[in-house]
Amino acid sequence: MISPDTPFFDTVIVGGGSAGCVMANRLSADPSHRVLLVEAGEDTPPDAVPEPIADSYPMGLFHGDRFIWPGLSAFTTRRQDGSRGTRAYEQGRVMGGGSSINVQSANRGLPRDYDEWAGLGARGWAWDDVLPYFIKLERDLDCDGPLHGKTGPIPIRRILPPGWPAFAEAATDAFAASGLPWRLDQNGEFEDGVFPPAFNNESDRRVSTAVAYLDPATRARRNLAIWPGTRLAGLLMEGLSATGVEVEREGVLLRIAAGRVVVTAGALQTPAILMRAGIGDGAELAALGIPVVAHRPGVGRNLRDHPTLTFCQYLPPRLRLAAAYRRASFAALRFSSGLAGGEASDMYATASARAGWHGLGRRLGLYFLWCNRPKSSGRVRLLSPDPFVYPEADLNLLSDPSDLARMMAGVRTLVRLLVCEALNPDSGDLFPAAFSPFIKTLSRVSRRNALLTEVLGALLDVPPMLRQPALRRFMSGGVALAEVVADDARLEKLVRTNVFGVWHASGTCRMGDPEDPQAVLDPAGRVIGSGNIYVADASVMPRLPTANTNIPVIMIAEKIAAGLV
Incomplete structure (x- = not known):
């Protein structure tokens, strides 16, 4: 009352x-x-x-x-062993x-x-x-x-030429290899293409x-x-x-x-x-x-x-952003899977020159890939009448087979575009990434993490014969990403294991x-x-x-x- x-x-x-x-x-x-x-x-x-x-x-x-x-x-999704990812x-x-x-x-x-x-x-x-x-x-x-x-x-x-850093030029060239045209305005040009991402930002x-x-x-x-x-x-x-x-x-x-x-x-x-x-x-x-x-x-x-995957790529020094350059996302690709069950503009990818605020992140490009038109749906379930107990959220990603198929095809497309002269032609330097609890802890802003990530970042700047085995062991489950995308079973496992909802x-x-x-x-x-x-x-x-x-x-x-x- x-x-x-x-x-x-x-x-x-x-x-x-x-x-x-x-x-x-x-x-x-x-x-x-x-x-x-x-x-x-x-x-x-x-x-x-x-x-x-x-x-x-x-x-x-x-x-x-x-x-x-x-x-x-x-x-997030049900994995091949029946468990639910969270x-x-x-x-x-x-x-x-x-x-x-x-x-x-x-x-x-x-x-x-x-x-x-x-x-x-x-x-x-x-x-x-x-x-x-x-x-x-x-x-x-x-x-x-x-x-x-x-x-x-x-x-x-948008960040537009001629004010582009080297990574912006390289990422745009890489996405343009899809055969899709450059378009200025993703909010007013409604076909597939390569766009400079629009963002709510001034000065x-x-x-x-x-x-x-x-x-x-x-x-x-x-x-x-x-x-x-x-x-x-x-x-x-x-x-x-x-x-x-x-x-x-x-x-x-x-x-x-x-x-x-x-x-x-x-x-x-x-x-x-x-x-x-x-x-x-x-x-x-x-x-x-x-x-x-x-x-x-x-x-x-x-x-x-949107079911989403992220990938990181070792960047040669010429493509890295200085710490003072804050905006890091420079290219977006809206494209169509072309698969049965898909439709126009059902896929999306973005390219960022920084995978984190720290010394490790400045050496890595970060790429998002998601299905723009997912058919899967989940639910929010109430667990308690207590207003301070969170409900259970089950995104149920990839429950529709077409979502899984399109994400697998999208991974293959993205790998083909990113392994190139403009960015880095060595396939061993591209790997799946996830905001795991360890990475989340490492990403928290602190002096300790700043020092630790500088050390870890410096370890990436070793010859490929030393860097890539470490990336395979710690980031790719012991196998190269190029091998994964060539094998349907391995690729499905990668997608199901790493997919997440992009908020x-x-x-x-x-x-x-x-x-x-x-x-x-x-x-x-x-x-x-x-x-x-x-x-x-x-x-x-x-x-x-x-x-x-x-x-x-x-x-x-x-x-x-x-x-x-």
């Missing part, structure tokens, strides 16, 4: 991530509308952004658990959320992605419907024309939504309250409506009355919040002792991520037709059947876009906010 003296806000926003900051800005623009934004992590106001977040080189993940949810993990799944716990810790990629996806959303029941979310919101959010510093915005809060830029500094949308003028609004360091204990419910929220702040439980609740906690935690409020699969909620408010079995299902979790509270029993939200972002509970984050996506998810999430928040003002 809400007592008469309980603080009241017209809208309470749960989660100050990429979407939550957008919502706080847009909804508080009406001075008569009182808005509360709660965020579990620390604040990052524009005049006090921590240096690891502001850095052009994505450093947030290298500072322990300061900016992420500690101990959060996800099952790994840490880093999600932002800081104002700005993913936009404060990610690689700053500013990729919209393709028109067909959003037309597909509309076809799956999210009416009003086709390409022509969402384009105005992509335009609204951006201030593109390089590209003009009817597809681009010039006055939005998020600056978007060589990250621009998160906490900076772009919670600017000083917005923060000065008297009708906007921002509470960092505040965790949600639960929604306060009367039937299928929320009367408010209960939060933990400075060790004290507080109740806040609300006219409306907008949940923007991300695709892993948002469905858990709804399930604990009694919205989900009725039988599963009852088994946990949670009173069932609405039987919506789609809550927590349709979990999707693009989505789809777990998907929008759709209210008559669809698997839909959770109507096309306005409202929980079906509810009058005042909304969701506006990656969990609303019916399918993954052909893109990193941050810019699409900002678009989603802009569009849903426009319907609420």
